[in-house]
Amino acid sequence: MNRHRDMSTANRHCVPAPRLLAAAMPESRLRESIGLWWLCCLIVVLALVFSAVPAWGGGMKLGDLCRLKGQETNTLQGLGLVVGLRGTGDGDAAPTSRALARMMQLMGGPMAVDAAGNLNLGDVEDSKNVAMVFVNAKLPTVGAQQGDVLDVTISAISAKSLEGGYLMLTPMLGPRADNPTVYAMAQGRIQLSPDSPATNGTIQGGMKMETTVRANYVKDNGITLIIDRDFADFNTAQRIEDEINSLTSLTMGSQDSSRLSSGGIGSIPQARAIDQLHVEVTVPKLYQDNPIKFISFLLNIPVQLANRGKRVVINEADGVVVIGDDVEIAPVLVTHRNLRIEAGGGNGFVELGPDGTPAAAKLKSLADALGALDVPTEDLIAIIKTLKAKGDLYGEVIFR
DSSP states (O other), X not given: OHHHHHHHHHHHHHSOHHHHHHTTSOHHHHHHHHHHHHHHHHHHHHHHXXXXXXXXXXXXXHHHHEEETTOSOEEEEEEEEEEOOSSOSOBSOHHHHHHHHHHHHHTTOOOOBOTTSOBOGGGTTTXXXXXXXXXXXXXXXXXXXXXOEEEEEEEESSOSOOTTOEEEEEEEBOSOTTOOOOOEEEEEEOBOOTTSOTXXXXXXXXXXXXXXXXXXXXXXXXXXXXXXXXTOSHHHHHHHHHHHHTOOTTTTOGGGHHHHHHTOGGGSOOEEEOSSSEEEEEOOGGGTTOXXXXXXXXXXXXXXXXXXXXXXXXETTTTEEEEOTTOEEOSEEEEETTEEEEESSTTSBOEEOTTSSEEOEEHHHHHHHHHHTTOOHHHHHHHXXXXXXXXXXXXXXXXX
8 A cells, every 4th residue: 555655646746747736726726837847948948049059239341341351363374475466566677587486496397597696587577467465364263273274364565456365375474574483374265345346355265263362351360351441441441449348158159158258368369459441350369270160150250330321322424413311501592594592591492400400501401402303413413522522411422
């Protein structure tokens, strides 16, 4: 009997929580208790999940505001010969004749020499189907690997047309003339564009890389962020510095938080704004063997920018004007042909503040008034220029 009682007691202690509740309360109360129990479990799980996520707000990502030093376009250049022209080449140009004679000699062609051993240019001095050209190619910001094929552009020096021409094998050097390293070789049939002069052409896939050009981002365990010129100012540079310096072991990732915490002050990044364009950042010790992982994390952190409502952007070519909400103008009288608009007082339109008192006139309201009168966009741009030149426009004007 005692044994049976002990077994029943043990079984009661093993009953799951919902069944234990079922034995002690009515059905209506039971549903409420079970629901509350599962809700508590869900809250605990969500708390554990979101505790590992950095509590960042909205804003643009750092990678949208800047690039890395080293993440830039490089140029390769060369001096080559184009053959196969239809009488539109350089003709009797001495440099072209010397280059052609030298190329023919290097390729094993029988070239005559004078008594001093110099090449005799008489055989090639009237080659109207040959032209000397400049060859240029741009390497992508990520660099280029040996064997990569890229496009090249061809520009004639004195030829009348490059139509039908073929670029002979041309060594491609770096942007510095004092460095004789050959990075690539270019050749191929030249293609002309109907929208470009006949003296300029391209060769699709006309250059093959002979060596690898890497984009070096890290120097002395540090990287340099270059802020985009559309956002570059002292305020933005300081905000980026503050955001990076506020990173902790928690925001740098929960998986590595113990290693970051134990690594000391060198385990978190340190940023220093150099000017309105550059911010230097040290790579934490944990990521010095794998800086790409740190760079990927860094470029994804959000940065809150200052309000740019005091900015006007004008694209004259397309006739586009973008006006910020906070761009103000002084009380002025604007005359346009047979129109007169007085802003900021008198008989014209007057801006009212939140308390109902007169406020400074906004450029946006002036633009709306001009638009209602069917004033063309080019005239609006001319008025904005005049206001800025007079000093009556309180904001930044950017022309594209």
